[in-house]
Amino acid sequence: MRTIFLVLQREYLVRVKKKSFIVMTLLTPILMSAIWLLPVYLAMRNTDLKKVQVIDDSKRFASVFKSTNELKFEAGNLPLEKAKKEFTKSGYDVLVYIPADIMENPKSLKLYAEKNVSLGVQNGIEDAVEQEIENQKLLQAGIDRKVLESTKVKVTADTYNLSDEGEKDSSSGAATALGYLFAFAIYFTIFLYGAQVMRGVLEEKTNRIVEVIISSVKPFQLMAGKIIGVALVGLTQFLLWILLTFGLSSALSAAFGPDTVAKMGNSSMYNQPGQAANGTTVTDANAPAVPTASPATANVFSKAKAAVSTLDWTMLLVCFGIYFVGGYLLYSALFAAVGAAVDNETDVQQFMFPITIPLILAFIMAQFVIREPDGPIAFWFSMIPFTSPVIMMVRVPFGVPLWEIALSVALLIGGFIGVAWVAARIYRVGILMYGKKPTFAELSKWIFYKA
Amino acid sequence: MIPKSILETRNIVKQYAQHRALDDVSLTVPSGSIFGLLGPNGAGKTSLIRIINQITAPDAGEVFLGGEPLRPDHIRRIGYLPEERGLYKKMKVGEQLLYLAQLKGLTERQAMEKLKIWFTKFDIKTWWEKNVEDLSKGMQQKIQFVATVLHEPDLIILDEPFSGFDPINANLIKDEILELKKNGATIIFSTHRMESVEELCDHIALINRSRKVLDGPKRTIKEQFKTHTYHVEYQGSLTDLPSAFQVVGSKPTDDNFTRADIRIPPDASVNDLIRTLLERVAVRSFGENIPSMNDIFIKAVNEK
Numbered sequence: 001m002r003t004i005f006l007v008l009q010r011e012y013l014v015r016v017k018k019k020s021f022i023v024m025t026l027l028t029p030i031l032m033s034a035i036w037l038l039p040v041y042l043a044m045r046n047t048d049l050k051k052v053q054v055i056d057d058s059k060r061f062a063s064v065f066k067s068t069n070e071l072k073f074e075a076g077n078l079p080l081e082k083a084k085k086e087f088t089k090s091g092y093d094v095l096v097y098i099p100a101d102i103m104e105n106p107k108s109l110k111l112y113a114e115k116n117v118s119l120g121v122q123n124g125i126e127d128a129v130e131q132e133i134e135n136q137k138l139l140q141a142g143i144d145r146k147v148l149e150s151t152k153v154k155v156t157a158d159t160y161n162l163s164d165e166g167e168k169d170s171s172s173g174a175a176t177a178l179g180y181l182f183a184f185a186i187y188f189t190i191f192l193y194g195a196q197v198m199r200g201v202l203e204e205k206t207n208r209i210v211e212v213i214i215s216s217v218k219p220f221q222l223m224a225g226k227i228i229g230v231a232l233v234g235l236t237q238f239l240l241w242i243l244l245t246f247g248l249s250s251a252l253s254a255a256f257g258p259d260t261v262a263k264m265g266n267s268s269m270y271n272q273p274g275q276a277a278n279g280t281t282v283t284d285a286n287a288p289a290v291p292t293a294s295p296a297t298a299n300v301f302s303k304a305k306a307a308v309s310t311l312d313w314t315m316l317l318v319c320f321g322i323y324f325v326g327g328y329l330l331y332s333a334l335f336a337a338v339g340a341a342v343d344n345e346t347d348v349q350q351f352m353f354p355i356t357i358p359l360i361l362a363f364i365m366a367q368f369v370i371r372e373p374d375g376p377i378a379f380w381f382s383m384i385p386f387t388s389p390v391i392m393m394v395r396v397p398f399g400v401p402l403w404e405i406a407l408s409v410a411l412l413i414g415g416f417i418g419v420a421w422v423a424a425r426i427y428r429v430g431i432l433m434y435g436k437k438p439t440f441a442e443l444s445k446w447i448f449y450k451a
Numbered sequence: 452m453i454p455k456s457i458l459e460t461r462n463i464v465k466q467y468a469q470h471r472a473l474d475d476v477s478l479t480v481p482s483g484s485i486f487g488l489l490g491p492n493g494a495g496k497t498s499l500i501r502i503i504n505q506i507t508a509p510d511a512g513e514v515f516l517g518g519e520p521l522r523p524d525h526i527r528r529i530g531y532l533p534e535e536r537g538l539y540k541k542m543k544v545g546e547q548l549l550y551l552a553q554l555k556g557l558t559e560r561q562a563m564e565k566l567k568i569w570f571t572k573f574d575i576k577t578w579w580e581k582n583v584e585d586l587s588k589g590m591q592q593k594i595q596f597v598a599t600v601l602h603e604p605d606l607i608i609l610d611e612p613f614s615g616f617d618p619i620n621a622n623l624i625k626d627e628i629l630e631l632k633k634n635g636a637t638i639i640f641s642t643h644r645m646e647s648v649e650e651l652c653d654h655i656a657l658i659n660r661s662r663k664v665l666d667g668p669k670r671t672i673k674e675q676f677k678t679h680t681y682h683v684e685y686q687g688s689l690t691d692l693p694s695a696f697q698v699v700g701s702k703p704t705d706d707n708f709t710r711a712d713i714r715i716p717p718d719a720s721v722n723d724l725i726r727t728l729l730e731r732v733a734v735r736s737f738g739e740n741i742p743s744m745n746d747i748f749i750k751a752v753n754e755k
Binding site for chain 2: 003007010018203204207209211213214216432434
């Protein structure tokens with residue numbers, strides 16, 4: 001045990017002290033925070049008040065444009081030509097020209113600006129004019145807009161889980177997203193850190209230090225120490241990423257001011273700036289939540305929140321822990337065996353391929369499993385130890401019977417023991433073999449050499 | 452008297468798929484000796500050393516260390532310098548030596564104390580904070596030597612210890628080996644360089660094609676390989692020697708002498724030869740041709 005600990009300690013410290021580790025650990029949260037804060041920043045830019053001058057020759061649109069935080073509309077009395085000439089000095093950002101014949105010729109709407117008009121502003125103004133034209137045409141035809149609105153029905157279904165505990169809200173949307181997230185996290189980690197294990201083994205072999213080490217440590221201890229050491233490096237990195245990303249994001253949001261972030265949530269994501277100008281949609285968002293008929297965008301967030309809270313988080317996190325560790329151990333043992341079997345990195349490919357196939361297959365199957373999380377494909381792939389870490393984690397958010405999870409975990413543990421046994425036997429022979437690249441037949445013979 | 456042995460291997464057999472690396476090899480390494488383990492490339496020396504180090508296990512046979520069957524904790528009593536050696540390139544010299552010593556069972560403090568002594572002895576204190584990859588090959592070899600002997604093992608196994616050293620450093624290591632021997636360690640010394648065997652070893656064993664072909668104290672083996680030839684440098688003519696004395700080689704020297712090798716029957720007296728020579732020629736020098744380790748090696752390997 002002491003030797004495993006010594007090996008583990010070295011593997012851990014050497015990696016954590018590396019410049020690349022420190023750079024990656026610091027850089028990733030900065031990038032993540034940047035991604036998180038970019039919308040905030042953009043939202044802030046959008047709140048620059050834009051003054052819009054409206055020249056309305058048709059005299060129909062005086063009340064259509066309502067000023068918002070982002071856009072301030074003012075009616076202009078000047079003839080178009082003059083307004084255009086004086087535009088740069090006028091202090092307006094955008095000039096809207098509505099010709100007299102707009103009703104007959106809707107394409108004649110004109111927007112002038114010094115710089116390009118943002119798409120949001122353009123869409124908003126177009127929508128407002130379009131809707132007003134529609135309204136007036138409807139009125140001419142004798143139809144009230146309110147009557148028309150009431151005929152528009154949008155159906156969204158709320159899903160519920162019926163189980164012994166009674167009726168429970170569920171959301172397949174949240175489950176799907178979460179399933180993908182878990183599957184990807186496991187897939188990504190196995191590749192990232194499994195490859196590190198392999199490179200570590202290969203390094204010892206090419207440095208020729210392995211024979212010295214092996215004369216004081218059993219090969220299995222060396223392999224186990226390395227695998228666990230790298231696992232701890234991974235956990236450290238993830239933990240630091242999470243902490244730093246949260247820390248940095250909240251620090252930056254605080255610096256930008258909490259109002260901005262809140263505003264980002266309210267305005268820029270749900271309502272386009274121009275839409276806010278169009279009186280009708282604004283009221284929609286505030287309308288009493290009649291789930292069947294509302295345009296639904298506004299309460300997606302609260303629904304997602306509700307859906308997320310219906311998930312069994314304890315179960316999810318326990319499962320994630322088990323499959324995360326189990327999957328990593330299983331594959332990194334194989335990666336270690338590959339590292340031991342070859343002499344240099346260029347020969348790795350031949351052996352990497354068969355190992356990564358089940359993992360990639362699992363990742364591809366994940367999308368079918370998400371569509372049918374209780375189907376036979378889902379069941380069998382979540383039992384095979386090589387695919388279960390990815391597939392089971394896709395299924396768990398949808399709810400999986402406890403016996404299936406228990407069986408799958410038991411198979412995973414059994415699979416790991418079997419794989420580790422085989423890997424350790426290849427490893428122990430391989431680390432002392434130099435020269436020609438072994439074939440698969442030779443590898444299988446190594447398993448039966450007496451140690 | 453049979454010297455107390457530190458290491459004994461009995462009837463070791465090691466089989467790889469098609470190839471038998473060791474075939475019934477039994478050796479006894481006396482305590483406190485420098486034991487030369489010789490053999491051509493691929494003879495099975497490394498296989499044997501790996502078995503002694505418990506890196507691999509024999510298919511048959513037993514190994515005893517200090518009279519006890521080999522156990523995992525015996526690793527601490529052995530120091531091994533493999534022929535294929537290396538260090539972690541990205542690690543600092545000091546850290547690396549501490550790590551290797553702890554793997555051999557020393558505590559960090561013990562290792563530190565011993566390292567201080569060695570670093571002073573080799574005058575390499577400035578290397579402590581250096582990365583291994585910044586050291587020259589010879590410097591790395593020194594570090595490896597320190598790593599091998601730091602935990603004060605009873606049995607030190609050195610595989611080609613002098614390769615990669617310049618003559619000055621080779622001498623330094625040689626002196627250290629003798630010092631270790633003086634302090635009671637036993638050294639198994641595997642090499643192709645016969646001059647260092649000649650110089651250092653008390654005992655030798657020769658392995659050829661997986662089998663032991665020679666084993667014993669160096670003196671005895673030399674005796675065994677004696678050819679009963681003597682060399683003589685003289686002026687004159689030796690054409691009429693008695694038939695018992697056979698000239699096996701003769702060539703003129705630079706300064707008008709002739710150097711001849713003369714073989715005598717095993718039971719003949721050397722005095723007779725000298726007397727015969729003195730009667731016929733003017734002798735400048737005379738001596739026995741003692742086989743060098745090189746000769747013995749080549750002869751033993753080719754005989755089989």
